[in-house]
Amino acid sequence: MKRITLLGATGSVGRRTLDLVSTFPDSLSVEGLAARGSNIPLLTELCLRHRPKAVALLEAEAVDALARALPHPRPELLRGPDGLVILAAQTDADVVLSALVGGAGLLPTMAAIQAGRAIALANKETLVMAGSLMTATARARNVPLLPVDSEHSAIFQCLQGHNRSEVRRILLTASGGPFRQLSREALTHVTVADALKHPTWKMGAKITVDSATLMNKGLEIIEARWLFDAAPEQIEVVVHPQSIVHSMVEYLDGSIIAQLGVADMGIPILYALTYPERRPCPAPALNLAEVGQLTFHEPDIGKFPCLALARQALARGGSAPVVLNAGNEVAVAAFLAGRVGFTQIAELIAEVLERFPVKELSSIEDCVAMDRETRRVAEEILRLGKFAGAGVR
Amino acid sequence: MKRITLLGATGSVGRRTLDLVSTFPDSLSVEGLAARGSNIPLLTELCLRHRPKAVALLEAEAVDALARALPHPRPELLRGPDGLVILAAQTDADVVLSALVGGAGLLPTMAAIQAGRAIALANKETLVMAGSLMTATARARNVPLLPVDSEHSAIFQCLQGHNRSEVRRILLTASGGPFRQLSREALTHVTVADALKHPTWKMGAKITVDSATLMNKGLEIIEARWLFDAAPEQIEVVVHPQSIVHSMVEYLDGSIIAQLGVADMGIPILYALTYPERRPCPAPALNLAEVGQLTFHEPDIGKFPCLALARQALARGGSAPVVLNAGNEVAVAAFLAGRVGFTQIAELIAEVLERFPVKELSSIEDCVAMDRETRRVAEEILRLGKFAGAGVR
Numbered sequence: 104m105k106r107i108t109l110l111g112a113t114g115s116v117g118r119r120t121l122d123l124v125s126t127f128p129d130s131l132s133v134e135g136l137a138a139r140g141s142n143i144p145l146l147t148e149l150c151l152r153h154r155p156k157a158v159a160l161l162e163a164e165a166v167d168a169l170a171r172a173l174p175h176p177r178p179e180l181l182r183g184p185d186g187l188v189i190l191a192a193q194t195d196a197d198v199v200l201s202a203l204v205g206g207a208g209l210l211p212t213m214a215a216i217q218a219g220r221a222i223a224l225a226n227k228e229t230l231v232m233a234g235s236l237m238t239a240t241a242r243a244r245n246v247p248l249l250p251v252d253s254e255h256s257a258i259f260q261c262l263q264g265h266n267r268s269e270v271r272r273i274l275l276t277a278s279g280g281p282f283r284q285l286s287r288e289a290l291t292h293v294t295v296a297d298a299l300k301h302p303t304w305k306m307g308a309k310i311t312v313d314s315a316t317l318m319n320k321g322l323e324i325i326e327a328r329w330l331f332d333a334a335p336e337q338i339e340v341v342v343h344p345q346s347i348v349h350s351m352v353e354y355l356d357g358s359i360i361a362q363l364g365v366a367d368m369g370i371p372i373l374y375a376l377t378y379p380e381r382r383p384c385p386a387p388a389l390n391l392a393e394v395g396q397l398t399f400h401e402p403d404i405g406k407f408p409c410l411a412l413a414r415q416a417l418a419r420g421g422s423a424p425v426v427l428n429a430g431n432e433v434a435v436a437a438f439l440a441g442r443v444g445f446t447q448i449a450e451l452i453a454e455v456l457e458r459f460p461v462k463e464l465s466s467i468e469d470c471v472a473m474d475r476e477t478r479r480v481a482e483e484i485l486r487l488g489k490f491a492g493a494g495v496r
Numbered sequence: 497m498k499r500i501t502l503l504g505a506t507g508s509v510g511r512r513t514l515d516l517v518s519t520f521p522d523s524l525s526v527e528g529l530a531a532r533g534s535n536i537p538l539l540t541e542l543c544l545r546h547r548p549k550a551v552a553l554l555e556a557e558a559v560d561a562l563a564r565a566l567p568h569p570r571p572e573l574l575r576g577p578d579g580l581v582i583l584a585a586q587t588d589a590d591v592v593l594s595a596l597v598g599g600a601g602l603l604p605t606m607a608a609i610q611a612g613r614a615i616a617l618a619n620k621e622t623l624v625m626a627g628s629l630m631t632a633t634a635r636a637r638n639v640p641l642l643p644v645d646s647e648h649s650a651i652f653q654c655l656q657g658h659n660r661s662e663v664r665r666i667l668l669t670a671s672g673g674p675f676r677q678l679s680r681e682a683l684t685h686v687t688v689a690d691a692l693k694h695p696t697w698k699m700g701a702k703i704t705v706d707s708a709t710l711m712n713k714g715l716e717i718i719e720a721r722w723l724f725d726a727a728p729e730q731i732e733v734v735v736h737p738q739s740i741v742h743s744m745v746e747y748l749d750g751s752i753i754a755q756l757g758v759a760d761m762g763i764p765i766l767y768a769l770t771y772p773e774r775r776p777c778p779a780p781a782l783n784l785a786e787v788g789q790l791t792f793h794e795p796d797i798g799k800f801p802c803l804a805l806a807r808q809a810l811a812r813g814g815s816a817p818v819v820l821n822a823g824n825e826v827a828v829a830a831f832l833a834g835r836v837g838f839t840q841i842a843e844l845i846a847e848v849l850e851r852f853p854v855k856e857l858s859s860i861e862d863c864v865a866m867d868r869e870t871r872r873v874a875e876e877i878l879r880l881g882k883f884a885g886a887g888v889r
Binding site for chain 1: 653654655656657658659662667734735741744746747748749750751752753754755756757758760763766767772773774775776777779780781782784785787788789790791792793794
């Protein structure tokens, strides 16, 4: 029996995870649940179904609402960022699945690593913000970081049984998002509704917009750099619109190992939870003859500058990826709120990257402070009205 | 240093192997060479370049010609089928690469296994004829059978680091050969020259014709059944004309692991020779963005009956695969000699399969006798003139 503490219970990865727990009641169970707290009816239902020992919500007042909704005996209820840290570190879980969106997952994930708990990582932003610190701590504590992102799960699977020292390149596949065939000019007219229509994956709003700007792939390059201890120049992106080949590893003999499957997060989530074993995932089988064709092409960096911004931040190192990530979170929120246009997401990120000289970050607290400062500056830039009225509804 | 004894030194796999030995003089060396003996100038050159300790030739009189061509000190020279068996078993090799065409490799390969030598297997006919005996002996002697066929090397690579018990299906890719788009009627007019134009691989005449009839894929199904201890119904064929995905393994969670690369036999040969390590193979890197698209479709069993004949022989078991293989060797030779037409290859095989009731084969000698008897009957059918005049030049 693997006992899971799930950070981000109500998001798309969290809900799929809990469906899998219900499918495999003899091998998976829920120890703790954490969420922002914006969906009390769903949280209530999940608590009744999975009977966690503890629940932590980021929004403190949501805890009271959940307390009122749940019959006795209730799980232990924890509140705020500190509550999440306590839940991640102290519930008696075999694996902590980190699936909060954005930087909110950083402190609790780090606390779980420090407590020696295996991590299933869906929250790429944590590695983008603190990859060096997090992987060093995980190594020191001998804690496995198991990827949940479909691309990184693919890479992880393609590395099994082969020698790490013989890896030549990591080939990250990208769907290319819904706008890969638009001109640069057409990209300036993209609406929020357009950006939320991902061609192959159903996900939350933030990651769907990241997929449309290709920032998602940029963050994944940084994530891969840390998860697989790869040099940035070893990580390449190839656009593959069908999202069937989830990623590949090329070895020095010219052999490429790839992982393929339907676009269903159940497969990588289940692999991370049951590794090194597999379970029959309730997902349709892939029929390649039915799919018929798989296509591949180079990404158009000119049209999707976020990819280059991410590479730049990775090359600069230190605080730059934190600034990239925080700038992106503010920019995407502003786009979703209709405050800036689609192409201005990259412009805002570029502007914050320019504002902050690179400095070394020697603690998680440094990362959090840098994140906060970047958000403040990004918001200030937005308020100063440079991008005012540019939003397209 | 890995010392290699190479059975089939002058064929396409043999020559590529010896090129690789020249490329990696510090890790690979030649212990013994065996060949049919039809190309004395090439054999002379190979002996001078690689300095084998012993050479065995199937054609006894070729040994004298080679003896005259080689300066002293000469390698030990062995002749005839017995000479090959002695070479395979007694030269002090770390690995015996079995790359003779057709049934000629059976006895020496079996002798090498019995002598406890690791086998790199390019000669699929040996496993088709004696898969059960050969794999049982290899298991008993703890001898690894390392696949050299690009498809089986791919499967072998896709199995590394994953649990065998979690394999759901093996997906063998097939180029579909040069005739995959011809109608049934057009297939009856195919010439020898047409059949020798393989779209993606450069190989010997027999295997190139086998690729055109899809018998090659049929033999590979049988080979996979034995190499990977898979149930016949677990092995599926998918046509993939670009020959980039060399084969795949589907696991029970729906995840598919695939091996990709350029169509260059150097990669699987080198992997078999240096396993579990890899060396930088002198082959061009695969650029998927340049390839652009990979396509997949179901094979047309109606147009390519050899695939169904192979499955039938595998299902019947016992002597049936030996009859299939011998019938095919005679039929392909007759086609190459202009004695029968392309579609009659399958007809002749079907006829010999019908003539022989299935019986158990309990020794390699039984296999060899069955092989000989099938060839005799197949030749007799040809002589009786049923297919006379049907050859297309």
